[in-house]
Amino acid sequence: MEKFSAFMDKYILPYATKLGAQRHLVAVRDAFIAMIPLTIIGSFATLINNMPFKGLSNFLAENTFGQYIKAVNGDIWWGTLAIMALLLVIGVSYNLAKSYEENGLQAAMIATAIFFFLAPQTASIIPEGATEAVVGWGFMQVAYLGTTALFTAIIVGLLSTELFVKLGKVKALVIKMPDAVPPAVSRSFAKLIPGMLTVLIFAIFGLVLRNITDGAFLTDLINKYVGIPLSGVTDSLGGAIAITLFIHGLWFVGLHGSNIALPITSTLLTKLGADNAQIMATGSSEPLHTLAGPFFDAFVHMGGAGLIIGLLVAIAIAGRSRKDMLALGTAPAIFNINEPVIFGLPIVLNPIYGIPFIIAPVVTTIVSYLSIKSGLVSPVIVASMPWTTPPIISGFLATGHISGAILATVNIIISIVIYLPFVYAAERMEAKKYAE
Known part of the structure; x- marks a missing residue:
């Protein structure tokens, strides 16, 4: 028993402890934790609207008050689960910036802007009463805001914040305001150039990416080569067992x-x-x-x-x-x-x-x-x-x-x-x- 404990202390615990404290993983974890109230209420709203009880289904579909309840639940779903990726990119960027003791709000705003312009700005819709689709600008597709864009949100949140923080440490790029300027204004202007450069670099990246991939957007590529394969592996018996072993193996030590x-x-x-x-x-x-x-x-x-x-x-x-x-x-x-x-x-x-x-x-x-x-x-x-x-x-x-x-x-x-x-x-x- 003593030899086993010594082995665990020497070869397992140090690496497992480092993994648990890794700042990027912690930023993602804390972002999901912050989203828990929203995901819970969104989930329950969906659950109520889809309970397999005929009496409840008829009430929600036929009764006027029931229709109001169903509409409210639909609105809650739209404002929570349907925009989960948008909420996640804000949380990831904010937490990562705070771990570096940088301006979390500013980093989150920059990451959000990048998240939006790396998604399609046009969509094909069928107007009410029309028979043909119309391609219009400014129609944000829910697929680029919800669960299909979670990997994009994590990647954008981490990379944009890392770049913003790194550029913010370059003294030549930091604007120092006079002492008479209010601290809030001074802090905003201090990282003005790093923020602008971060946005510009990602904008150029998005343009280059679309040109070399024949019009594909970042979320499309991530889902094709990362998201779908990982989801497929996870949603399998082997994936379920692997997750269980990983979690309980860590608890055991x-x-x-x-x-x-x-x-x-x-x-x-x-x-x-x-x-x-x-x-x-x-x-x-x-x-x-x-x-x-x-x-x-x-x-x-x-x-x-x-x-x-x-x-x-x-x-x-x-x-x-x-x-x-x-x-x-x-x-x-x-x-x-x-x-x-x-x-x-x-x-x-x-x-x-x-x-x-x-x-x-x-x-x-x-x-x-x-x-x-x-x-x-x-x-x-x-x-x-x-x-x-x-x-x-x-x-x-x-x-x-x-x-x-x-x-x-x-x-x-x-x-x-x-x-x-x-x-x-x-x-x-x-x-x-x-x-x-």
Whole structure:
């Protein structure tokens, strides 16, 4: 055990800690966290409009008040999930600039301007009452504002801010105003030239890109060569298992795996969940994604990462020597807070509990993915929901269907069965140690 701990301390923990503190990943993570209230209300608005209950559907479609509710929910979706990329580029740029102790607001404004002019400025529309499409200027397509542009938002937010910060450190480009000038004005003018150069460089880049790619825009290319392949890999059984192993492997060595993985999981899963929400909101015939949105929160991270709720039930059944964990961890676990058990039992670097801590999520991930893929359980149709939503309830809210709650219940039972032998083994080891 000591050799194992020494190996982890020397070869794993330092690199994992650096990964968790990497400023660009932290900027993306914090941007997604800041967007949580908007994605939650947008998701619930979509969920209400698409609940699989005939009475509710008829009320929203036929009743005057119900139509108003549906219209309000549609407006909320349009102002949240439909412009998610626009919100993300602001958050990423702001957080990255602040990490360099630079003007976050100015950097965010520059990144937003770049994000807009790297998207198409014309679109083909069919005016009301017309039969032919008209190509007009100034029609911003939602595809370049929503989930299909999330990768563009991250790239533009990071690169434009990096360039702005680097140019701002060149003394020859910084304008120094007289002391009599108000500080707010002085700060704005100080980085005037770096801001202008950043915009100009990206504008030239956009023009060159369109000319060498026969009119393709940045979002089109990113989705073709990065977004679609990554989404395809993520929305697969292998991708689901890989994410589960990554998160729980980090937890096992004492790092907050969920937070460290957030820049990756939020970018990919939130996109797929928002895609599902958009398909439902627009009535599209496109197939829904299986691994999407709060898939893990609803079906795997019940009681927190590691299905701690299942471990606590197993301890209640067989863990006589660790009843203290029930008092310490049950209330937090109801709201998916797992730290009291992970560090109090402990699970960290403790193979007897670490093994089922990893096995249970992997098994339930496989069960959940296959259940949704096969059609036994309704897919997730929201982009996100509060991670503190209690188990089973979260399964229903994520899918809008009772089958989601049933799947969550089955997964808890599976986790209890997996944890029980290890709890019994830990009890025998504790009894032997006490006897000696």
